[in-house]
Amino acid sequence: xxxxxxxxxxxxxxxxxxxxxxxxxxxxxxxxxxxxxxxxxxxxxxxxxxxxxxxxxxxxxxxxxxxxxxxxxxxxxxxxxxxxxxxxxxxxxxxxxxxxxxxxxxxxxxxxxxxxxxxxxxxxxxxxxxxxxxxxxxxxxxxxxx
Amino acid sequence: xxxxxxxxxxxxxxxxxxxxxxxxxxxxxxxxxxxxxxxxxxxxxxxxxxxxxxxxxxxxxxxxxxxxxxxxxxxxxxxxxxxxxxxxxxxxxxxxxxxxxxxxxxxxxxxxxxxxxxxxxxxxxxxxxxxxxxxxxxxxxxxxxxxxxxxxxxxxxxxxxxxxxxxxxxxxxxxxxxxxxxxxxxxxxxxxxxxxxxxxxxxxxxxxxxxxxxxxxxxxxxxxxxxxxxxxxxxxxxxxxxxxxxxxxxxxxxxxxxxxxxxxxxxxxxxxxxxxx
Numbered sequence: 001x002x003x004x005x006x007x008x009x010x011x012x013x014x015x016x017x018x019x020x021x022x023x024x025x026x027x028x029x030x031x032x033x034x035x036x037x038x039x040x041x042x043x044x045x046x047x048x049x050x051x052x053x054x055x056x057x058x059x060x061x062x063x064x065x066x067x068x069x070x071x072x073x074x075x076x077x078x079x080x081x082x083x084x085x086x087x088x089x090x091x092x093x094x095x096x097x098x099x100x101x102x103x104x105x106x107x108x109x110x111x112x113x114x115x116x117x118x119x120x121x122x123x124x125x126x127x128x129x130x131x132x133x134x135x136x137x138x139x140x141x142x143x144x145x146x
Numbered sequence: 147x148x149x150x151x152x153x154x155x156x157x158x159x160x161x162x163x164x165x166x167x168x169x170x171x172x173x174x175x176x177x178x179x180x181x182x183x184x185x186x187x188x189x190x191x192x193x194x195x196x197x198x199x200x201x202x203x204x205x206x207x208x209x210x211x212x213x214x215x216x217x218x219x220x221x222x223x224x225x226x227x228x229x230x231x232x233x234x235x236x237x238x239x240x241x242x243x244x245x246x247x248x249x250x251x252x253x254x255x256x257x258x259x260x261x262x263x264x265x266x267x268x269x270x271x272x273x274x275x276x277x278x279x280x281x282x283x284x285x286x287x288x289x290x291x292x293x294x295x296x297x298x299x300x301x302x303x304x305x306x307x308x309x310x311x312x313x314x315x316x317x318x319x320x321x322x323x324x325x326x327x328x329x330x331x332x333x334x335x336x337x338x339x340x341x342x343x344x345x346x347x348x349x350x351x352x353x354x355x356x357x358x359x360x361x362x363x364x365x366x367x368x369x370x371x372x373x374x375x376x377x378x379x380x381x382x383x384x385x386x387x388x389x390x391x392x393x394x395x396x397x398x399x400x401x402x403x404x405x406x407x408x409x410x411x412x413x414x415x416x417x418x419x420x421x422x423x
Contacts, residue, residue, distance in 0.1 A: 004166065004251065005166040005167075006166060006249040006250055006251050006257055007164050007166070007169075007171060007172060007249060007250040008249055009244060009245070009246050009247065009248055009249055009250050009256070010246070010247055010317065010320060011246045011247060011317045012317055012318060013317070013318060014317065015246070015247070015313075015314040015315075015316070015317020015318060016314045016317065016318065022223075022364060022367075023362075023363055023364060023367045025361060025362055025363035025364075026314065026362040026363060026364050028362075029314060029360055029361065029362035029363075030314070030362075032360065033360075093360060093361060096361050096380055097357075097359075097360075097361070097380055097383050097384075098380075098383070098384055098387060099380050099381050099383065099384025099385075102376070102377045102380045102381065103377065104296070105295060105296055105297060105298065105299040105300065105336075105374075105377070105378075105381075106295070106299060107295070107298065107299065108299055108302060108371065108372025108373065108374070109372070110372065112369070112372030112374075114363070114366035114367070114369075114372070114374040114376065114377065115363075115366060115374055115376055115377035115380065116363045116366055116367070116376065
């Protein structure tokens with residue numbers, strides 16, 4: 001085939017983040033990745049902070065004192081939100097990726113329904129559970145702790 | 147269901163143009179088209195090409211959602227230009243661009259070569275150990291209607307590339323086999339006439355294979371034929387996991403049905419033509 005000049009139209013990260021007329025599951029896909037990366041960042045910070053104990057009690061208490069500010073409280077809550085979402089959505093993905101809750105192949109009849117419709121009740125239930133967890137976590141963190 | 151009343155109006159088309167002989171990168175060009183109810187985007191593009199700018203390049207063929215040639219990004223969503231009516235998706239403005247995740251050859255013409263290369267890589271044909279029977283068949287491979295239903299949905303793929311351009315995973319991993327090739331690997335692995343699972347699993351179970359999919363579901367949302375690639379990919383993963391755990395059920399290959407014995411052929415029915423290959 002003759003060589004021809006063409007323009008690379010790959011959209012990179014915009015493929016994750018680009019909104020528009022997309023389905024709900026695509027946002028869950030993006031959020032799952034963002035929360036996963038967020039928790040990885042938290043995990044690294046967590047190891048860094050807890051390792052301060054080897055430098056003595058003073059170093060440990062200095063770091064712990066830093067985290068008592070309201071800003072870090074909110075950050076801690078966001079980590080919990082990320083955990084609740086990532087865990088519950090992860091259960092949905094594990095079930096789906098093992099072929100559960102996507103239904104069997106069927107003759108497509110217009111207007112088409114897909115496996116997305118089949119898994120949606122599971123998605124709704126798990127997202128409600130995640131929301132309840134987040135509410136309980138927020139109540140515990142902001143109302144009971146003070 | 148009450149039908150939405152649509153009135154003829156002027157629609158502004160913003161078309162993403164790219165001429166490899168002149169341009170370094172694409173740019174948007176504005177056109178105004180008088181649109182009547184029922185006009186498809188392909189009709190609108192033809193109108194522009196015939197009355198405003200004959201240099202506009204686009205690919206199309208059947209005009210009825212069968213050939214899969216006219217895939218484009220319409221108002222941010224991968225769609226077929228021939229089965230999308232303008233007034234269904236635009237009130238005043240319509241943006242038209244080449245499919246993302248594929249290189250642009252010119253204007254609205256994407257380079258679908260990666261799609262076909264990936265499709266070929268999964269051996270999209272019946273693989274069987276008995277090559278003698280494949281070359282010189284002595285009868286038909288029997289398949290029940292239920293067995294047919296198990297993969298029929300995935301045979302309707304028209305290779306338009308909409309699923310691959312909607313896939314967020316391909317956006318960051320161009321090597322990913324994607325929602326066109328992976329469902330086809332499941333389609334053949336599920337076919338009782340086929341015996342090529344072990345050959346295909348090396349490709350679809352690899353780093354850029356089925357397990358890169360995390361069910362964004364956009365492929366199924368944009369598919370114009372209801373193929374539901376997302377479902378096929380998950381079912382393929384199920385087969386791969388079950389196979390890895392040695393839990394995959396071994397099914398018997400389709401039996402070969404020879405000519406029935408002890409019956410006479412109805413004389414009015416002509417004999418089939420001789421084999422040509």
